[in-house]
Amino acid sequence: MYNENDNPYNNFLGIMREQGEINNPVPFLIGEVKTANPLTVAIGDFVLERKDLKINSFLLKNYQRRLNLATTGATGVTNTKSGGGGDDAFASHAHDQNTIGIPAGTYTTLDDFAVGDEVLILVSADKQQYIIVCTLL
Numbered sequence: 001m002y003n004e005n006d007n008p009y010n011n012f013l014g015i016m017r018e019q020g021e022i023n024n025p026v027p028f029l030i031g032e033v034k035t036a037n038p039l040t041v042a043i044g045d046f047v048l049e050r051k052d053l054k055i056n057s058f059l060l061k062n063y064q065r066r067l068n069l070a071t072t073g074a075t076g077v078t079n080t081k082s083g084g085g086g087d088d089a090f091a092s093h094a095h096d097q098n099t100i101g102i103p104a105g106t107y108t109t110l111d112d113f114a115v116g117d118e119v120l121i122l123v124s125a126d127k128q129q130y131i132i133v134c135t136l137l
Contacts, residue, residue, distance in 0.1 A: 066104065077096055
């Protein structure tokens with residue numbers, strides 16, 4: 001009777017799988033923010049402190065980046081402003097806003113991590129570096 005354990009190809013494939021799991025661990029882990037300030041992140045029972053982490057700068061409070069927002073359609077109304085002079089043509093009035101564009105601006109992030117946030121962590125092969133890549137929804 002045929003036994004799959006007698007198949008040398010299956011045995012070889014099993015050895016390759018075992019070695020792959022040992023020598024090529026999964027490089028990404030999911031952690032949970034336990035405290036925001038100071039930052040601590042738990043991966044199961046393993047807790048990482050801020051000094052143990054490298055963090056994608058996009059995720060940090062006060063991160064700044066330049067931007068260019070091409071002119072695009074918009075809705076809104078300008079603030080009411082009086083023109084003075086007593087002439088009706090200069091009376092207080094507002095205008096519809098139809099377009100907006102920001103040719104050279106800067107945005108600043110206002111927050112970073114909150115307790116309970118899930119984060120994707122890249123782990124170095126030697127398990128000495130932990131890099132927070134992004135937050136997860």
